Amino acid sequence: MKIKSVSWRVAAYALLPAIIVLSAPAKPAPKAKAPPPAIAWRSSFATALQEARRLNKPIMVDLWATWCSPCRAMDERTYPQTAVVRESRKWVPVKVDIDKQPEIAARYGLKMPPMVVFLRADGTVISKLTDYADAARLVKQMQAAYAKSRRK
């Protein structure tokens, strides 16, 4: 009987640190790192047009191709820039793969990619960017096109 009582005490002392640790208030979990800001590209041109009409926002169409090195450079260097992402929020941005939707490229007179077409909410063309642009140049063109889109 005495042996049994001692065993219980030993077991209790052994478990004590674990109980203390477990009963301590939990540390707040580290916050997940927010993803870098990115343009919320739509993948359907038709849906983007509908959305633009509904929200009365202009449309920014990126005509690109997988094999187009300047297009990839736009994706990697220009579009992730904070100023571009911020400016894109005024737009309904949509990406169009010209190999998969050549008729859309033809509609806007694409000669050589990359080309960014800025459209009013009703789909009419405001302006076009016909080659690679760095963030400063793109933002400037986006701002000018946006201003035009607001004029009646």
Added chain:
Amino acid sequence: MRQVNLTRSRFAAWAVAGFVIGSSGCAAQTEAVAQDDAPAQVEAPRVALLKTPDGGIQPQAALDSKGVLHLIYYKGKPMAGDVFYVRRKPDEAAFSAPLRVNDRPDSAIAMGTIRGAQITIGQNDRVHVVWNGTNGAEPQGAGGNPILYSHLNDTSTAFAPQRNLITWAGGIDGGAAIAADAKGHVYVAWHAAPAGQEDAARVVYLTRSNDNGDTFEREKKINVQPTGACACCQMRALVDAKGTLHILYRAAGDNVNRDSMLLTSRDAGRSFQSATLHKWKIAACPMSSYALTESDETVRAAWETNEQIFHGAIQSEAAVQAAPMKIPTPVAAPGNGDNRKHPVAVFNVGGELLLAWTESTGWNKGGSLAWQVYDKEGRPTPEKGRAEGVPVWGLLSAIARPDGGFVLIH
């Protein structure tokens, strides 16, 4: 392409055939001088237009030593289709029945206009064809899409099974070039880079056959300057009468210096010299192509820079046999046109040059064609014209007729 000497009766038949078929193709607005003293019903226009037969696009033509016209063209969906071959002897009015060049269906591509097939005539008038394979086209090789090759058999009844010429240098995009000589050399050049690499990192490669296309050597890098290469641009090659190999491609230094470049080899592709023909700074994919043609003493190149067509004679820098080759004075095609692209050039027996090109084409959009004839001193003549009729993903080809006229195929 070679110049041929034919009898007068043969060229009369040629002229009539070219006129009849050309007239049926499209309405040309030509400013060519009419020849008043010949019967209208048999007189071929100096520049006869010929619509690609069988509803095909992207014609590529070559003449053999007997004056037979060999023509390939594309049919099918833009992303995957077939290359067909027809021929016409000098005394025939109609083309032969089409033969499919690719033995595996849908292994060629038309989209972009600059990935299509090219044709050349080699030893014993053997017809050689090369084209960019589609995604998944067989036989596959290193780095994705293959460079596919075939030649016509000796009885002209079928093409050999298609082969992939890439053994290690894969990652193609814009189309390959092919050239051959009478000694049994066949050269195929392309540019490539591993997926995802910038154009500035692309490299130009060459493989050579020494047995008239039966076997090919392992490809090797040939651009002696690290110029990069414009991924979306097609190349062109020619072996001149002296055996010098000329190859045109577009560079991509820093991804924006998309200059037209000339590679020249006087030792059957063992070593090359490099020259910049024309500078063009552009941060986009111009989707361009080239032309090369030869008369008795002159090789002439044609190319696009900034939506205009230029041409010039390739010459040695000095009166030294081994001096580098270049084009000292590029000449612009006369007049203005919207988005001039895809030049073709061919000399006739008299040393006159036909230069032609497309206008107003775009992505998934056809356009028109225009041409200019130059006299043997290189001066533009009154013979020039313009016509509608370039289909979507279309370009041109041309041959010289034995009577001194030209056939412009669209």
